Amino acid sequence: MSFPTHALVFLLMLLTLGGCTDVAPTGWQAAERVEFSFEGDARGARLALNRQGRGMVVWEQRTGSGQGRIHARAVAIDGAHGTIATLGEGSNSPNFPDVAINNLGHGVAVWTQGDGRHAQVWARTFHANDGWGQGQPVSGAAGPLLARPRAAINDAGELAVVWMQFGAGTYRVFGRHFSPDRGWSAAVRLDQSPHGAALPQVSLDAQGRWMSTWHQHGPAHTLEVWAQQGDTTGARAQPVQMSKDPGALPALALLGDGSTALVWQRNTSPAGTVGLNRFHPEVGWGEPLSVTDTDIALAHEPAVAAWGAQHAVTAWMQTRADRIEVWATHLLDGRPGTPQPLQRGQQGAQRQARIGAADNGTAMGMWTLQAGNARSLWATVWPAGGTPGLPQRLDHSETGTVVESTLGVDADGQALAVWTQGEEGRTRLWVRRMRTR
Secondary structure: OOOOHHHHHHHHHHHHHOOOOOOOOOEEOOOEEOOOOOOOEEEEEEEEEOOOOEEEEEEEEEOOOOOEEEEEEEEEOOOOOOOEEEEEEEOOOOEEEEEEEOOOOOEEEEEEEEOOOOEEEEEEEEEOOOEEOOOEEOOOOOEOOEEEEEEEEOOOOOEEEEEEEEEOOEEEEEEEEEEOOOEEOOOEEOOOOOOOEEEEEEEEOOOOEEEEEEEEEOOOOOEEEEEEEEEOOOOEOOOEEOOOOOEEEEEEEEOOOOOEEEEEEEOOOOOEEEEEEEEEOOOEEOOOEEOOOOOEOOOEEEEEEEEOOOEEEEEEEEEEOOEEEEEEEEEEOOEEOOOEEOOOOOOOEEEEEEEEEOOOOOEEEEEEEEEOOEEEEEEEEEOOOOOOOOOEEOOOOOOOEEEEEEEEEOOOOOEEEEEEEEEOOEEEEEEEEEEOO
């Protein structure tokens, strides 16, 4: 039986008026290019994703002529990505971008940029309705070497920025904070080490209280993990050393109740584990813990993400025999659960552990798998109360050339995976969306 053309058209109109629309499939969607440059390499990509599934990617684009640019692009779980914006550019190596976004969709991007002799940390704010504001230097006095700025923003529009700055023969950690009522505070040094400090991180809660952490060289020239808390009025507590054991590479996550979970590479003897502590604004720091009862061979580079009011999940890499594996555990009210391996049945070295979690505790882990010279990107879902699922490959590099990766997870467990991979003689930037509804 056949239908006249006009009858088919009328039927389609009825279906459309009745609200029948295409439903996007759940699971991982097809990979999408983030940048569309015809020259140079994308590198240093950073992703911020809020709990509503709206995010921002920033990255550095190096051109064949030696010019550098800092780009940004709004991204979203539903695929409503924005256009590419150029935040900073020049021949004097704008680099080290970072980005933060709040629950209203407003954000801030930071990076370093100089004139060939001196550099500054620059910042530009993003308004969900008005777009990007004007860039401005925020590091105070310019210095010969600045690196690794990190930023945080809360729903009130307050900002916190930390960075590394070279002086007196070593790197130091500095910070600065912004309030819409008071403007920018003075840039102040946070560490107190005469031997050097590096790799700061920062968070900012709804009351404008910031937390910064870093590692520094102690008197015995071993690395130590320190943290400091303050607020946007300029008040600061004394820095606190997290553990008497040597430690490095701290990472922090702001929990829903305003407390902060801090994890780090805890270099206990004879091997090492992942250190854990929690800060409550009313009572301060607790006692440092380890995520396992015994040392793990060379546990290193932990990541952490919050879920719910008082919980978090952490992932890390650890060496067992001749393998590097990715493991994770939940931190329930500040106490570690039972560690679980995220990779199942994979041969090769797992690196770049990434983690995120939904409000119900369902976690997503992501890592790169190195087999010989090939590097591919994988992810798995760890259901709340269950065990991690089978890994799924995310990249589509024929030669396995994934370079960097970053992950964001929203309140419903939906995710954005962003990575760079080599192809056709260039390094390009890609994003892939995972939908649960």
